[in-house]
Amino acid sequence: MNEAQNIQEIKESTRIRKPILEIKDLRKSFGNNHVLNGFNLQLFEGENLVIMGKSGSGKSVMIKCLVGLMQADSGSIKVMGNDINTLNEHDLNELRTEIGFLFQGSALYDSMTVRENLEFPLRRHKHKFGIVKEKTPLVIEALESVGLVDAIDLMPAELSGGMQRRVALARTLILKPKIILYDEPTSGLDPITAKEIIELMRRIQREYKTSSLIITHDVDCARVVSERMVLLVDGINYAEGTFETLKNSNDEKVKAFFK
Amino acid sequence: MLKSIQIESFFIEIGELTYFARRFFKELFKKPFEFNELLKLCYSIGNKSFLLVGITGFIIGLVITLQTRPTLEEFGAESWMPSMVSISIIREIGPVIIALTFAGRIASGIGAELGSMRVTEQIDAMEVSGTNPFKFLVVTRILATTLMLPLLVIYGDAIALYGSYIVENLKGEVSFQLYFNKVFNAIEFGDIIPATIKTFFFGFAIGLVGCFKGYNCKKGTVGVGLAANSAVVFSSMLLFIIDFVAVFITDIFFEI
Ligand SMILES: Nc1ncnc2c1ncn2[C@@H]1O[C@H](COP(=O)(O)OP(=O)(O)OP(=O)(O)O)[C@@H](O)[C@H]1O
Ligand SMILES: [Mg+2]
Numbered sequence: 001m002n003e004a005q006n007i008q009e010i011k012e013s014t015r016i017r018k019p020i021l022e023i024k025d026l027r028k029s030f031g032n033n034h035v036l037n038g039f040n041l042q043l044f045e046g047e048n049l050v051i052m053g054k055s056g057s058g059k060s061v062m063i064k065c066l067v068g069l070m071q072a073d074s075g076s077i078k079v080m081g082n083d084i085n086t087l088n089e090h091d092l093n094e095l096r097t098e099i100g101f102l103f104q105g106s107a108l109y110d111s112m113t114v115r116e117n118l119e120f121p122l123r124r125h126k127h128k129f130g131i132v133k134e135k136t137p138l139v140i141e142a143l144e145s146v147g148l149v150d151a152i153d154l155m156p157a158e159l160s161g162g163m164q165r166r167v168a169l170a171r172t173l174i175l176k177p178k179i180i181l182y183d184e185p186t187s188g189l190d191p192i193t194a195k196e197i198i199e200l201m202r203r204i205q206r207e208y209k210t211s212s213l214i215i216t217h218d219v220d221c222a223r224v225v226s227e228r229m230v231l232l233v234d235g236i237n238y239a240e241g242t243f244e245t246l247k248n249s250n251d252e253k254v255k256a257f258f259k
Numbered sequence: 260m261l262k263s264i265q266i267e268s269f270f271i272e273i274g275e276l277t278y279f280a281r282r283f284f285k286e287l288f289k290k291p292f293e294f295n296e297l298l299k300l301c302y303s304i305g306n307k308s309f310l311l312v313g314i315t316g317f318i319i320g321l322v323i324t325l326q327t328r329p330t331l332e333e334f335g336a337e338s339w340m341p342s343m344v345s346i347s348i349i350r351e352i353g354p355v356i357i358a359l360t361f362a363g364r365i366a367s368g369i370g371a372e373l374g375s376m377r378v379t380e381q382i383d384a385m386e387v388s389g390t391n392p393f394k395f396l397v398v399t400r401i402l403a404t405t406l407m408l409p410l411l412v413i414y415g416d417a418i419a420l421y422g423s424y425i426v427e428n429l430k431g432e433v434s435f436q437l438y439f440n441k442v443f444n445a446i447e448f449g450d451i452i453p454a455t456i457k458t459f460f461f462g463f464a465i466g467l468v469g470c471f472k473g474y475n476c477k478k479g480t481v482g483v484g485l486a487a488n489s490a491v492v493f494s495s496m497l498l499f500i501i502d503f504v505a506v507f508i509t510d511i512f513f514e515i
Binding site for chain 1: 372375376379380381383384385386387388389390391
């Protein structure tokens with residue numbers, strides 16, 4: 001597939017699919033540290049979009065602004081047509097059921113068992129499933145999709161890093177979100193476990209038909225999962241395109257990512 | 260120069276703590292009430308401090324009696340021992356010392372627990388899964404310490420009196436009945452009620468400071484240690500301030 005064809009394809013798909021998530025001119029500073037300086041992004045339905053950026057370039061900050069964990073200084077963020085800055089607490093929480101968030105360090109509740117960890121998101125989201133009387137089937141279903149049913153009554157401390165990441169993924173899946181945000185899903189894992197997680201992400205994408213935003217600086221991960229990529233440099237969306245187009249780019253800053 | 264910066268940051272801290280307390284009262288009456296979580300916490304807090312408070316109380320009773328006895332004996336006033344000891348334990352020594360041990364055990368525990376939850380993004384994870392972490396973690400913990408400390412102080416006071424009785428029994432051959440008869444004759448509501456009200460405030464302060472330090476924990480493992488440590492220091496200091504204010508107010512209303 002040559003480059004021109006590729007770009008053509010992207011243009012086609014962008015025209016047909018509507019953005020499920022849209023960021024316009026996002027700005028965020030911590031004192032004199034200007035992290036985001038007008039970042040733009042569109043995520044289309046059913047798409048796997050990879051965002052790459054150096055450590056400390058503000059990827060986690062950007063993704064936290066998306067779910068309202070951090071307040072951006074300016075700019076608009078629309079998720080499924082809702083501007084998250086204007087939502088009240090109740091509506092924001094309702095919208096959050098449609099967004100799965102996989103944290104950089106898994107963020108499992110370490111005082112709870114795996115089962116309780118997975119049940120936790122269910123306790124508040126009665127409107128989505130009705131009042132869930134029997135939570136176990138949902139928990140088992142989610143654990144099955146990450147292949148960890150046996151771990152159901154273990155504590156997070158008893159799991160390896162890779163298993164923790166899978167349980168965390170199961171916890172984001174349990175609400176059947178339409179969008180999943182992955183914050184460095186493979187960081188801190190050995191290459192083989194990382195591959196397993198990547199495989200898992202692709203399977204989930206097919207089974208649950210989610211749109212995914214994947215933050216990573218793992219080039220292998222990006223090559224395998226990305227349909228489109230955005231490079232975050234100096235607080236803006238510096239370059240966009242497929243893995244191949246970006247890899248063959250002549251821009252120095254872009255090249256640096258693929259060395 | 261250093262001093263003035265320290266003093267300034269102390270007042271900033273007090274301001275932030277007040278803001279945190281205001282948020283507590285705002286969220287306290289908002290639904291949903293995390294009742295199950297509150298019960299669980301009350302149980303675990305009580306369970307964690309039961310033995311510690313018991314031992315502390317017992318030793319307070321023993322020591323006070325052993326140390327006061329010779330002085331009173333000199334004046335031939337040993338028969339005053341039960342009333343004197345019980346009043347000082349119930350009014351002041353019991354609540355303050357038990358609250359201090361409670362602060363050492365619970366405020367540091369809460370500070371470290373919430374601190375590590377903050378650092379490992381568990382609090383963020385709660386928020387994105389639609390549970391208000393302030394309600395679920397902070398409100399329940401502050402309520403639990405506020406409710407549990409008064410109970411623990413009553414229990415610790417009782418053990419302290421029992422410890423004091425043992426000394427009296429061994430040294431002065433006072434019977435159980437006689438001892439507690441004297442105790443209950445000496446104690447008035449004016450002793451018990453202000454002291455109990457005070458312990459609610461102590462419990463509130465301990466929970467508040469522990470949660471405040473943990474919830475606003477700085478990144479990194481150093482932050483967690485610091486949160487636990489400063490939770491104890493700050494809450495102990497606050498206890499003395501509250502105690503001073505309480506004694507002052509009691510003095511006005513009950514005219515000791
Ligand atoms: N709460 C905060 N307070 C102050 N500065 C912050 C805060 N969070 C992030 N920053 C700053 O924002 C910048 C971007 O941080 P961020 O965590 O988004 O990086 P990142 O791109 O996710 O890096 P990594 O790949 O290492 O996770 C960093 O310089 C960091 O110091
Ligand atoms: Mg990050």
